């Protein structure tokens with residue numbers, strides 16, 4: 001009787017492993033991005049390797065500062081481009097999008113072990129993979145040997161049951177959960193998402209939830225691979241990689257958390273921690289200077305569509321900057337073809353190239369002193385968007401879009 | 417010990433690999449305590465706005481912990497000890513966070529709990545990280561860590577704080593001098 005995590009890690013350890021075991025496991029996919037990749041490259045070289053073990057599934061992403069805003073970063077990008085060529089690894093260059101989005105679009109299959117030098121690597125757990133973030137040195141070893149070591153984590157099962165109300169989305173569920181269990185409520189643990197609401201969620205909604213598992217400290221955030229997963233992989237032309245993955249009846253969980261989604265309202269995280277949460281309906285009037293819709297958390301087609309639905313025929317408030325960053329080139333193109341980008345631009349949005357955009361405070365929307373940003377990203381730590389004297393709130397794309405129209409943080413149910 | 421560490425600060429290519437030999441030799445470390453609260457994120461330790469300095473860690477180290485304590489980098493001396501609260505190092509996977517703490521001279525980090533990736537990164541690059549009750553440590557206290565006995569002595573307050581031993585695998589990696597050296601020495605994992 002195993003959890004999803006125990007199943008996947010057993011199949012990659014070549015023996016039966018259980019929560020609490022230390023295992024050296026085979027790794028299917030290894031990645032680093034432009035912030036962590038250059039250090040990984042120098043560690044790979046220190047290990048004495050010039051090739052990666054599994055070139056087709058070793059990827060360097062240039063997404064955090066893409067296109068490069070300054071020469072030091074251009075040099076780092078060059079390190080990655082050169083090493084990709086030399087080592088045989090894949091390179092995902094500027095304009096292609098955020099690493100986690102491209103991984104789920106084009107690489108990850110259910111049952112895979114995925115490691116990445118980026119904390120939100122847990123996003124891929126939504127496809128029924130065991131995916132976790134590590135640092136550059138661990139990832140260097142992963143590139144060189146296609147192996148890593150892991151403590152097989154205990155699993156906390158989160159049951160999302162009930163019904164999602166109007167204006168309530170996956171983002172609200174995960175913010176609500178993190179508020180409940182706190183920013184270290186799942187440290188070293190895997191979260192397994194279950195319950196009737198989970199199985200009804202679209203794959204994009206699942207990406208949003210798995211993406212933020214690490215904001216509760218979790219090592220992984222996993223959904224069963226089911227018919228929804230199968231359909232998604234089919235649409236992406238990758239039907240052959242589908243296999244069903246679910247936990248055994250009677251698997252041992254460290255804890256179970258029951259969430260009645262009927263009670264969840266549109267939520268926000270307030271500065272400066274993700275677990276500082278509150279229903280939108282209960283906060284005082286907070287004026288916003290900038291709104292960001294995008295990132296690996298909420299920059300997908302359906303997110304942009306929901307925002308456009310609210311912004312159609314409306315203008316953003318005076319004094320508000322609305323920045324939209326599609327998560328990938330594929331998302332961007334699909335949104336263009338569906339007329340979504342046009343609607344967003346007509347409302348006053350500034351659309352930037354696919355990638356991380358201003359999420360990590362390097363470029364394309366750094367906040368001024370005392371400014372407030374409402375963002376659909378996953379993190380609101382002090383200094384995150386480039387200025388420790390600014391204030392970041394987090395919400396769903398619907399709340400973000402409606403707030404851009406009102407000029408202050410506002411309840412999207414008013415617009416629906 | 418001090419000479420060795422300050423030499424490292426000046427060295428642009430300060431090595432990330434290898435445990436501090438000086439600490440390991442007798443298992444003792446001594447330094448002033450710097451006190452921080454809960455939830456010290458990697459954004460506070462290595463702010464994203466210095467992203468372009470990641471290829472120049474000696475420069476980046478001049479901004480270590482800047483958004484939590486703006487004067488930290490100029491105050492910290494080799495061997496000093498950082499004492500945090502809960503969930504130290506939460507946030508991104510950037511290994512630069514523990515790396516620049518080490519380069520700036522921090523001898524060890526004590527905290528009530530650590531975020532997973534930060535903890536693992538620290539071991540991989542040979543920064544000592546220990547889980548213990550830090551409530552009995554105040555800014556400026558003289559601390560002595562006895563790695564063998566598993567205690568932190570607060571010399572200023574004249575009391576002892578026990579810490580949890582590191583997991584066996586991590587001791588192996590640390591004693592091989594970090595993950596890269598472990599892999600080279602054993603021609604792969606030997607955990």
Ligand code: SF4
Pocket residue numbers: 064098099100118120295296297355356357359360377378
């Ligand atoms: S979009 Fe933000 S959270 Fe996601 S990978 Fe990029 S910087 Fe990290």
